[in-house]
Structure formats: structure tokens, C-alpha cells
Amino acid sequence: MAFKGAIEVDTQKCKGCSVCVENCPTKSIQLSKLVNSKGYHYAEMVGDACIGCSNCAIVCPDSVITVYRVKI
């Protein structure tokens, strides 16, 4: 069984601390080149390797990540 996941980041609340980037086992998150209204480089999902493990969301200090997961 395999899982495929996706994340959605509340870009206006993200402070770009990159703790989620460090905790992603599939390197599916990076900080965007763009900034939000406060000037932070917010986190965004890259590629399609995400497995929906929720590691990023549980370590996020600002609780801005929602995780989706499906079985394939």
C-alpha cells in the first residue's frame, strides 16, 4: 500500500521558519521565492513525492499546514 499526499499552507500566516522543510522525509517542501504580506518567504509544496505523513504539520509552530492523504 502506498500513500500519496498533498499539503496546503496558509501563506499569509506562515513565517517561513523552515522547520517543516527540515522535517520532511521526501523533500517535498521548500520556502517560496515569493513573500507574503509580512515579507516572509512562506513554505510551499514542490514535486509530487509527498506521502501525507503530517510531519511538517505537527512541527509547524504556527499551525498553518493542512495535510491531505489518499491510498493508491
Add this chain to the structure above:
Amino acid sequence: MNIEDIKKPENIVYKKTPILTDNVMHYCPGCSHGTVHKLVAEVIEEMGIQEEVIGVSPVGCSVFAYNYLNIDWQQAAHGRAPALATAAKRLMPEKYVFTYQGDGDLASIGTAEIIHACSRGENIVVIFINNGIYGMTGGQMAPTTLLGMKTSTTPYGRDAKLNGFPLVLAPMIAQLDGTAFITRQSVHTAVAARKAKAAIRKAFEYSQKGIGLSFVEIVSTCNSGWKLSPTAANKWMVENMFPKYPLGDIKDVLKNE
């Protein structure tokens, strides 16, 4: 399957708990406070005790914890959170009462309160955020600051002759008969955060058993005070804080039952 097909409400496996309010946290990027707030909120949601929990917020960065968790709160004078929690718990023994304190609050000005609350065996939960520094006031030395650690009041590093040794509180209060559960956790990785959440849940459960005080120390970072990036601060914590403040359970009176 493309990403937009996965992003449907029925596929959500993790989202922000409704116990947390929609206010943007005032903490610095990467601050451990936000993660610990979330873990406490999740425990409250999972146990279904939103109506029965009373928090006591300290003085320090986390004084505004009452803006972020949608539960009943009190705000104590500096270091006096355990005293206020004692009153709340004794007046309303059916409620879950917890304090949320930093090291400047609990280990410095509030040392008397915490030690006597432990000694009396109050049935409260104490969540202790230990980042070895006074974060809110500009990164001054705290009692828990490591030897050699640079802060704004010890610019050449903490010197034992001048400033004394770091105060390691958890083993001290473990000797007191009034404590039931003492553990030390951290939240720098997902594994550590999940363990910390389990420990917080256990502490809340113990507080209703009438067996004494539960103390959860979270070894944390203060990346602004330490003058490091959030990820570098996490690495620094693992390398320097953990040898002095090792993680794990220190006391659990119900372990063998």
C-alpha cells in the same frame, strides 16, 4: 492522480485544531512556544475537555497564551502561576488545571511557588518551557542558562564563579513525594513532538487521579535570543542543551501498575 484531486475535505488527515484561535501568534518564526501551544490544544481536543480545563499563563513571551487557546485562562503575577493554579484546583477539583511557564518565570522568580506546589502535591499540570534564556526581555541569562552560553548579560559566556551553575529543576522536584509524573521532552522533530504530546496527555490524565503534580519540561529553542536561525537553533539545542537536560521520563509513580 494530481494534487488538486487529493486536496478534498474527505482526504484531510491533519488540520489545525479548533481549540486554537485564528489569531496570528506573536512569537518569532520557529519559536517552540507555538508548537507546544498546538500540542496542548490537540490534547484538549482529543480528551474533549475544552469546557473543563483552566490554564494559567505566566509572565514572559507566553503571557499571551490566552489569546491563542480557546479555553478558560487566568494570568498570574510573575512566577506565581502554581499558586494561582492551586487555588483554582482546590476550589474546582473536577476541572483540569494547568500552568504554562517559561524558565525565567518558573525556575527563577517562581522557584518557591513551584517547589511548594510540588511539595504539597497539588493535582495540577505544569508545562515548563526551558530554553535557557529570558526571551521576552532581550535574551538575558536565566538560571537554566548553560555554562559558557552567551547571553546579553553574560557576553563572554556564563561563568560558574561569577554566575553560578545551571539550575536543573526536574530531578530536584522528583525527590518530592508530592509529584506523580515528571518528564522532559522537546518539539524540534515530528517524533519528539509526538512523544511530547503523549506526555502532555498523560500529565492531564494523572492530574485527575489525585496522585500529585505532573510536570512536563519541554527543552525548547529561543532562536532570536540565541541569535541563530530556527533550524540552526534546533541543531544547537540537540548538541548543547540535551547533554545537560537529557530527554525522557524522570519519575512516574504509576509506571509499574
